[in-house]
Amino acid sequence: MKRIAKLGVLVMVAAMVFSLAACSSGTKTGSDTKTYVIATDTTFKPFEYENEKGERVGIDIDLLAAIAEDQGFEYELKAVGFDAALGEVSTGQSDGMIAGMSITDERKKTFDFSEPYFDSGVVMAVSASNDTIKSYADLKGQKVAVKTGTEGATFAESIKDQYGFTTVSFPDSANMYEDVKAGNSVALFEDYPVVGDAIASGVPLKMVTDMEKGSSYGFAVKKGQNPELIEMFNTGLANLKANGKYQEILDTYIKK
Template sequence: MEIKRKNKVFIGILFLFTLLLNTVLFPADVNAAEPGEKYIIATDVTFAPFEFQDESGEYVGIDVDILTAISEDQGFEFELRPMNFSAGLQALESNQVDGMIAAMSITPEREEAFDFSDPYFDAGPVMAVREDNDEIDGYSDLEGKTVAVKVGTTGAELASELQESYDFEINQFEDSAGMYEDVVSRHSDAVFEDYPVMAYAIQQGLELRFPTEPEEGDSYGFAVNKGENPELTEMFNAGLVNIRENGTYQEITEKYLGDSVESGQQRGFLALVQQNFGNLLSGMGRTLVLTLISFAIALLAGTIIGLFSATPSKALNVIADIYVTILRGIPLIVLAFFMYFTVPQLLGVQITAFTAGVITLSLNTTAYIAEQVRGGIAAVEKGQLEAARSLGLPYGLSMRKVVLPQAIKIMIPSLINQFVITLKDTSILSVIGIVELTQTGRIIIARNYQSGPMWIIVAIMYLVLITLLTKLSNLIERRLVAND
């Protein structure tokens, strides 16, 4: 019976290890090229019409199509790394990516940190309000109102400048769709965004209007880290000249900004599910794989740290206490940024977003499991250990044969709850470019602006997944108890 149980554990570990290898070695990267040298390019895929995901799951848009045309012209390959704008800047600064294309304005401040290509597009920010809002017709009407902006953009800079003259509050968002929804749902009164992006959104059915004319804008450029990848910038510039001369550039801009662009149509709930089911299922799969691998690692490490807390050794007690105190005290999003951006800079290495995500979740979950193990052992009556020791059993054998089996029964409900928490925590990892279920929902919303129905769909998928896994965990718990 013991051998069979060990075999099952071995098979489970082997399965999780296989999943890890499959995900790390064969990641589902966008525009992944054939094996060979290629560049990793960061982009914000919630910024239509410059970069977004179409209904077939492909990343498209003015930026993506321009980069694709230039790469074909110059003979280099690339992978897109989707993440929000501010995270993309950090990834570029830490050399986690080779370049960034995300409708990024060339400003003096950014030129201090990055090297830019020649400008490939000119656009200025503009203010928009709800379609039925007749109170705001100019900047002076913003007095006492609330404005939504996107972090790190020229629209945010314009709002900050205007705030010095007009007293209004600013709500900051990481993606365009979120700030649009904030205005439509009446939490904010106005929004600032680059004119082509906002015009495209309104064309797709977003209920906003322009009370003012667009401001004079900045030029967009392709960016690399200061002093890094100069050959990439040179190829971009040379390719940009060529695609402008052969008409490809004009075709791309007309495709997304011309009169022939089709207006968006509102879709029903079921149609929204049907059209995006594949993408949502893929995102849920990444969520599940991240959870299983991270929790398996944390279960092993957490048990060890928890045993450190329960041993008579003061040194091991201190080690466990320091680990738990530090890891429980650091917010998960800060830990994710640290692992993906700071650690590579300190060590001079590159790690994938998936690997950083697994490490982040594992470190965080280990701290909580360690406390659950310590609490489970503490809940077993001390007389149990004393009785085993009085019979001549050594400490280690007494713990393994007498205390731990009883502690495991006590810990199982807490471990099941921690598994659910870990699954939901995967949504935070979208900040480092992992397209799990929540980020998949954001990407879809950036295309169709139907945030209400989409978040309901995502919530239902989480609910179904967590319910099924909880039922499975409860079944395993009952069988373990019955076997004992």
């Protein structure tokens, strides 16, 4: 009888151990916390770029970091370029994207966007030594440089038939600037804070038109996916605007 009793006690203890183990396996710990993969551009200064130390910096980078800290989530940043970032999110390889991405009706078919975090616009710029091109009308018969997938490219395409010019596309701003500096293209269309930063940093260009109102930038996820990430971004953005951190980030990168 004693052996049977002892056996019963051992069975009960074993059952309790397995029960506790089963309960603990479903408990979230620090190591179990989901880490979101966020894709971004590589050369879209002042929103995302690499500084002289090889560090990834910019408005988007700092804003994402501050929102993640405010909302308590972790993320892994993938700097893959704008077009690649679009593909990363649309195919589910990345959970979200922040890359100076304009919120458009066409993109809303594929992505869900956060509240806008920056209101942009487009300007035309020419070489600093060019005194011929001063308006869209001066572009007739000329080549104009644009960066693929940007608001500037969209705007240029919308007016090129009206003003009689052709466009040449580049994957990044640096090559687009070089093309205009070399005289291969007479002008370029670019988001105003981006070309403004380039000029302030010493790139020999000048803006020759007023800013055309463009779309606002937003953080994006694949349509119908990661709604909690959009909610955290929106809440964090509102908090940063309220406590002054948002404006502090803008003032760090946008040249006055």
